[in-house]
Amino acid sequence: MTMSYGAHSRLLLLCPGQGGQHAAMFDLARSSPAGDATAGTLLAGLALAGDADIYANRNAQPLIVAATLAMWESIRAFAPQPALVAGYSIGELAAYGVVGACPPETAVRLAVERARLMDGCALALPGQTLTAISGLALPRVAVLLAEHDFYMSIENGDDACIAGGPAASAEALERAVHAAGGRSTRLPVEVASHTRYMQAAVAPFATALQQVEFKPMVAPVLSGIGATAVTTKAQAVDQLSRQLAETIHWAGCMDAAAEAGITYALELGPGAALSRMLQSRHPHINTRSVADFRTLDGIRKWLERVAE
Numbered sequence: 001m002t003m004s005y006g007a008h009s010r011l012l013l014l015c016p017g018q019g020g021q022h023a024a025m026f027d028l029a030r031s032s033p034a035g036d037a038t039a040g041t042l043l044a045g046l047a048l049a050g051d052a053d054i055y056a057n058r059n060a061q062p063l064i065v066a067a068t069l070a071m072w073e074s075i076r077a078f079a080p081q082p083a084l085v086a087g088y089s090i091g092e093l094a095a096y097g098v099v100g101a102c103p104p105e106t107a108v109r110l111a112v113e114r115a116r117l118m119d120g121c122a123l124a125l126p127g128q129t130l131t132a133i134s135g136l137a138l139p140r141v142a143v144l145l146a147e148h149d150f151y152m153s154i155e156n157g158d159d160a161c162i163a164g165g166p167a168a169s170a171e172a173l174e175r176a177v178h179a180a181g182g183r184s185t186r187l188p189v190e191v192a193s194h195t196r197y198m199q200a201a202v203a204p205f206a207t208a209l210q211q212v213e214f215k216p217m218v219a220p221v222l223s224g225i226g227a228t229a230v231t232t233k234a235q236a237v238d239q240l241s242r243q244l245a246e247t248i249h250w251a252g253c254m255d256a257a258a259e260a261g262i263t264y265a266l267e268l269g270p271g272a273a274l275s276r277m278l279q280s281r282h283p284h285i286n287t288r289s290v291a292d293f294r295t296l297d298g299i300r301k302w303l304e305r306v307a308e
Contacts, residue, residue, distance in 0.1 A: 006034045009307040010083040012257050012265040012285070014278070017089035018060045018189075020271015020291075028074070028269075033295055035074025041282050042066035043106050057122075057191050061090045062108045064270065068094040069104040070289055071268045078300045080307055084229070084260055086222035086253050088092045088274055089154070089193065090114065096236060098268070099217040106212055117201035118185040118191050118244065121135055124200065128192040129167040131174065134160040136182035144180065151195035154248040156277060160240040164192030182269045198245040207239035227252030229260075244282060251281065258282045266290065266299070 026043070029035035034228030043066065052059050067093065087095035090111060093209065097107035122128055130153060133141055137159055138152075143150060150173055159182075165173070167190075175183040192198070214236065222228035223239040225246045230236050257265070264286040267275040272289035279287040286306045293299045 009080070009264065010260070010262050011080050011303075011307070012262040012278075013072070013082045013085045013095075014265055014274040014289075015085065015087035015091035015094040015098060016064065016267060016269060016271050016274055017087070017091045018055075018057075018064060020269070020273055021054050021060060021067070022270060023054070025063075026070060026268035028290060028293070028296065029067070029070040034077065035070050035241040038073040038104055039066065039070035039117070040286050042104055042236060044071065044230075044306040045105060045108065046112075047063055052271060055188065057189075058115045062111040064090055064109040065094040065097065066104070066108050067270050068268045069097045072098050074296055075102070075290075075299055076162055079303055080265075082219045082221060084257055084262060085219055087224070088250060088259060089224070089243075089248060091274075092221065092224050093240060094268075095221045096214075096217075096240075097219055099219050101213055101214045101217050101221075101233070101236065109230055110208060110212065114201075114205055114244070117205055118193060118198055121201050122191045125197055127167045128164065128190055129170050130162055130164050130189045130192060131170055132160075132162050132185045132187060133177055134183050136177065136180055140180065141177075141182070144176050148176065151192070151197075152247045153192065153194040155251050157251050157281065164195040164197060167203075178179040194243065194246060194248050196245055201244050202241050203239050205244060206237055209237040209240055222253045222256060224248040224250065224253060227256045229256075250277070254281050258285060266303070 026039045027163040030039050030114055085095040085098050097104050145163050148169045150163045154162040177184045214233035220231050223230050225243050227249050267289035269290040272291045275287045275289040
C-alpha cells in the first residue's frame with residue numbers, strides 16, 4: 001500500500017553501531033514475512049554458534065548490520081522514502097544497504113571482513129581500549145588525550161566523546177578527566193576503532209569495497225568522518241575505509257541532518273542511543289527508535305502521524 005506523506009516531511013533513518021545489541025534484537029523484524037525471510041537468510045549465512053558472544057567484535061559487527069537491514073525490510077513497504085540515512089560506526093555500512101547500494105547479504109559480508117581486519121589490527125598492536133568521556137569541552141579533552149597517548153574516536157557532542165588508546169594509560173587518563181571535572185566510563189572493547197590504531201585496515205577494506213557492485217542509491221548517506229552527503233561509489237569507498245582510522249564527527253552528522261531540513265527520524269535498532277542523542281541535540285526533530293515500539297503496526301501509525 002502506498003501512503004501519502006506531507007510535502008515538507010523529510011525522514012532521516014539512523015543505523016546504530018555497537019552497544020545496543022541483545023538476544024531478542026531480531027524479534028520485531030521477524031514478525032513480518034519480509035523481515036523474517038531477510039533475518040533467516042542473513043543469520044544462516046553467518047552460521048554463528050548458539051552460544052556465540054554477540055559483543056565480540058567479529059560477531060557484533062555483522063549481527064548489527066543484519067538486524068538493522070532485517071528491520072528495514074520489515075517496514076520498507078509502508079515507510080516513506082528517506083531523505084537521508086546516517087549510520088554510527090558499523091552502522092554507516094548498514095546505511096548503504098538501506099539505500100539500496102548493495103543487497104543485505106553483501107553488506108553483512110563486508111561487515112565480516114571489516115571486523116576481521118580490525119581484529120587483525122588489535123592483534124598486531126595489543127592492549128587497546130575505548131573510554132567514553134563527558135562533562136568536559138572537547139578542546140580540553142583533546143589536550144588530556146594527547147598527554148596520555150589517546151586519540152579522539154567519536155565526537156558525540158560538545159562535551160561528549162569516545163577516545164581510543166593504550167589500555168595501560170587508560171587509568172591515568174581517567175584520573176586526569178575526573179580531576180578536570182569530567183566523567184569517564186571504560187568500554188568493554190579491545191579495538192581502538194576510528195583511531196590510527198586501525199590504519200593497517202584502511203587499504204584492504206577499500207579494496208574489498210571497490211570489488212562490490214554499487215547500485216544507484218535512493219537517498220544520500222551521511223559520511224561519519226565528513227558529516228557530508230555521499231552519493232557515489234567512489235565517495236563511499238573513500239569514506240567507509242578511512243572511517244576505520246579517523247575520528248567520527250557524529251555531532252556534525254546530527255547538525256548536518258538538521259541543516260538538511262529533516263523533520264523526523266527513526267532509528268532502526270538495535271538500541272536507542274542515536275535517537276536519544278538526536279532528540280537531545282535537536283529537539284525540533286521528532287525522533288524515535290524501533291525499540292520504542294512493541295509492534296510494526298505501532299511504527300506504521302507513528303510514521304503516518306508525524307509525516308502529515
